Amino acid sequence: MPDYSLRIRRYSPETGEAPYWQEFGIELDGHRSVLDGILQARDREDGSIGIRCSCRAAICGSCGVRINGRPGLACHMHLNQAAASSRDGTITIEPMGNMPVLKDLITDMDAVHWKKIRRVTPWLLPDGDPPEREYIVPKESMVDVTQSMACIQCGACVSDCLSMEVDPEFIGPAALAKAYRFVGDPRDGQQFERLKDLSEDPHGIYDCTHCFNCIEACPKGVAPMSQIMRLRRIAGADHHIDDANNGHRHEQAFVSLVKQGGLLHEAELLPRSYAGDSWFAKFKPKAAAELVDSLPVITKAVMRGKVSPASALMGHKITDHKNLRRIFDTIEDKDERFELNLYIVQPDDEVPDDKAPAGDAHGAAGSSSPERSPNA
Numbered sequence: 001m002p003d004y005s006l007r008i009r010r011y012s013p014e015t016g017e018a019p020y021w022q023e024f025g026i027e028l029d030g031h032r033s034v035l036d037g038i039l040q041a042r043d044r045e046d047g048s049i050g051i052r053c054s055c056r057a058a059i060c061g062s063c064g065v066r067i068n069g070r071p072g073l074a075c076h077m078h079l080n081q082a083a084a085s086s087r088d089g090t091i092t093i094e095p096m097g098n099m100p101v102l103k104d105l106i107t108d109m110d111a112v113h114w115k116k117i118r119r120v121t122p123w124l125l126p127d128g129d130p131p132e133r134e135y136i137v138p139k140e141s142m143v144d145v146t147q148s149m150a151c152i153q154c155g156a157c158v159s160d161c162l163s164m165e166v167d168p169e170f171i172g173p174a175a176l177a178k179a180y181r182f183v184g185d186p187r188d189g190q191q192f193e194r195l196k197d198l199s200e201d202p203h204g205i206y207d208c209t210h211c212f213n214c215i216e217a218c219p220k221g222v223a224p225m226s227q228i229m230r231l232r233r234i235a236g237a238d239h240h241i242d243d244a245n246n247g248h249r250h251e252q253a254f255v256s257l258v259k260q261g262g263l264l265h266e267a268e269l270l271p272r273s274y275a276g277d278s279w280f281a282k283f284k285p286k287a288a289a290e291l292v293d294s295l296p297v298i299t300k301a302v303m304r305g306k307v308s309p310a311s312a313l314m315g316h317k318i319t320d321h322k323n324l325r326r327i328f329d330t331i332e333d334k335d336e337r338f339e340l341n342l343y344i345v346q347p348d349d350e351v352p353d354d355k356a357p358a359g360d361a362h363g364a365a366g367s368s369s370p371e372r373s374p375n376a
């Protein structure tokens, strides 16, 4: 009687057959990894099962697959955990998403993942002549980039990226986290050029829709979406890059609406995204055209009682506006932006008093760049 059963998605393009599922019984203790299970099935039952792996210790990133529908490292998931999280006790294993399948569980990382990584110029571009010896960088200035440096390029975030599903040209979470690794590096001399490029690209930093999937998928806590938001903050607030995609102005429109009424006012969002807070923004040709375009949807929503004509036109407002203002004032009064980095953790007694972030309740060290302008 096998201890566990695996349902593996099989596919060999050269046979011309459609993908199919195959089940294998596994005799292993529950603390052994899903990768061990796949390798046992390959050794004992079918030597043609395709799986890529190397370190078997969650370091090399090559064994990325989907386990029970969620992306992760096969070597980093115990069989008993995987069985407990499956619907019927059988562990389902399939190749990662958003990438073409070469064979069984092996995806073509070159066609998608590595191509996108190359897109962001993943190396330092320092200004001027190199120093005689090594670059000396203050430790604290590297805290910002440590999180993105932890990436092992497994592709789990790419696999689950909803934006990439809709727009396969989206540069994507892994490559943009990599971009932040160089944008945030004090030795790099092309910060503005990199950000300008990533902002103006219609598939760049403003193509992310905040779905959080990449944060949940990452087995190393890199939080790619947070790195994308950092790129946006530096591009918009520090370098004032007003991109042709309207991404920065769209973000500003969200902030100004929430600051004004505490809630989003969708009818106002569009014109503000195009032309700022002015009342005349509605008559900006592009904004007016899109407003007219969205009229059928708004009319349908009003007819079905989802919104009232008054709330569609005037929006909602919260009553406790004083507390809301206080939040904005607290953020806007700060001399510099404080980036909380939850990745670097050290016991409180190792944090010097003058470095300990105020109000830090989790033992997480924060970081901020002195040269950055104040903003949230």
Ligand code: FES
Binding pocket: 052, 053, 054, 055, 056, 057, 058, 059, 060, 061, 062, 063, 064, 073, 074, 075, 076
């Ligand atoms: Fe290296 Fe799994 S085999 S991360």
